[in-house]
Amino acid sequence: MSVKQECKEPRLGLPNLGFGVGLRTQHLPDILSEGARVDWFEIISENFMEHSGYTSNVVDRLSEDIPIVMHGVSLSIGSESPLNRDYLDKLKKLARRVNAVWISDHLCWTGLGSHNSHDLLPLPLNEESLKHVTQRVQEVQEILERPLIIENPSSYVQFRSSTMTEWEFITELVEATQCGLLLDVNNVYVSAHNHRFDAEHYIRSIPHNHVVQIHLAGPAYCGEYMIDTHDAPVPARVWELYSLAQELTGGVSTLLEWDAQIPDYPELLAELDKARRLMSSGVVPEAPVPEPIISDEQHTVLSTPIDFQLTHISNEAHSIADSGNK
Numbered sequence: 001m002s003v004k005q006e007c008k009e010p011r012l013g014l015p016n017l018g019f020g021v022g023l024r025t026q027h028l029p030d031i032l033s034e035g036a037r038v039d040w041f042e043i044i045s046e047n048f049m050e051h052s053g054y055t056s057n058v059v060d061r062l063s064e065d066i067p068i069v070m071h072g073v074s075l076s077i078g079s080e081s082p083l084n085r086d087y088l089d090k091l092k093k094l095a096r097r098v099n100a101v102w103i104s105d106h107l108c109w110t111g112l113g114s115h116n117s118h119d120l121l122p123l124p125l126n127e128e129s130l131k132h133v134t135q136r137v138q139e140v141q142e143i144l145e146r147p148l149i150i151e152n153p154s155s156y157v158q159f160r161s162s163t164m165t166e167w168e169f170i171t172e173l174v175e176a177t178q179c180g181l182l183l184d185v186n187n188v189y190v191s192a193h194n195h196r197f198d199a200e201h202y203i204r205s206i207p208h209n210h211v212v213q214i215h216l217a218g219p220a221y222c223g224e225y226m227i228d229t230h231d232a233p234v235p236a237r238v239w240e241l242y243s244l245a246q247e248l249t250g251g252v253s254t255l256l257e258w259d260a261q262i263p264d265y266p267e268l269l270a271e272l273d274k275a276r277r278l279m280s281s282g283v284v285p286e287a288p289v290p291e292p293i294i295s296d297e298q299h300t301v302l303s304t305p306i307d308f309q310l311t312h313i314s315n316e317a318h319s320i321a322d323s324g325n326k
């Protein structure tokens with residue numbers, strides 16, 4: 001039995017683009033010589049805002065033949081700092097240039113004032129932060145003149161000042177702003193492991209008629225923590241969550257992310273084909289169950305250096321929470 005591929009309800013007027021991958025520089029020679037062999041590409045917005053160089057020209061050329069979606073990491077929608085109008089203007093110009101089908105970013109904050117953490121930091125989830133993020137999403141949508149597509153982040157710490165779950169926060173945010181959702185099922189898997197919640201319950205609880213896109217990726221399992229490294233094949237449990245999400249949404253655009261230890265393009269396409277086969281057959285592919293990385297030698301080769309920050313972040317979060325509780 002196949003998983004339904006047609007949206008039950010229109011999603012903000014945005015189409016199901018099919019199956020795509022994140023466009024990475026090392027794959028360009030293969031793509032230019034052999035063709036894209038995917039339905040669409042997602043580009044990292046910040047890499048193409050300044051229109052210069054070979055890669056930028058290639059993206060412009062590709063955008064004439066294949067749908068492009070923009071995915072950002074610097075919007076910092078949860079920050080207390082004012083929205084960066086210069087950044088938003090550049091985002092809008094890039095969207096026009098590559099005819100972006102939609103623009104997404106994360107439910108997070110990345111810095112404060114002039115300090116950039118270069119990481120996607122979690123928010124306290126409560127009425128105050130919800131009101132703050134809601135106002136900023138509305139403002140961004142007015143500036144961009146289109147719905148913003150918000151992605152659920154992976155996280156490693158939680159705030160004691162949180163009064164709602166992430167799925168409750170997202171539901172309220174969507175209802176208030178009518179923004180879209182980018183459901184990263186790997187991020188749900190990672191955060192569910194780290195915070196000990198039920199990933200299936202999360203996916204069943206979000207507003208499915210606002211999910212525009214799904215992200216797939218492979219994390220690293222470090223024992224106590226699951227780390228969102230995007231450096232491995234999609235694990236078995238993430239495929240199960242993907243299947244559930246596609247069933248509940250009625251079928252939306254699928255994007256495979258792979259950002260470190262990036263395989264050759266044919267290997268990347270083979271991983272994406274697993275999603276195609278799942279959607280046509282309903283059968284969840286055989287995939288690895290992550291083994292914990294425990295030796296010091298392995299630990300040092302993690303592609304996302306969040307592991308050495310965990311103690312620091314955790315201590316900082318606890319000390320903030322402790323001082324707030326006094």
Ligand SMILES: [Fe+2]
Nearest residue numbers: 151184215257
């Ligand atoms: Fe993602």
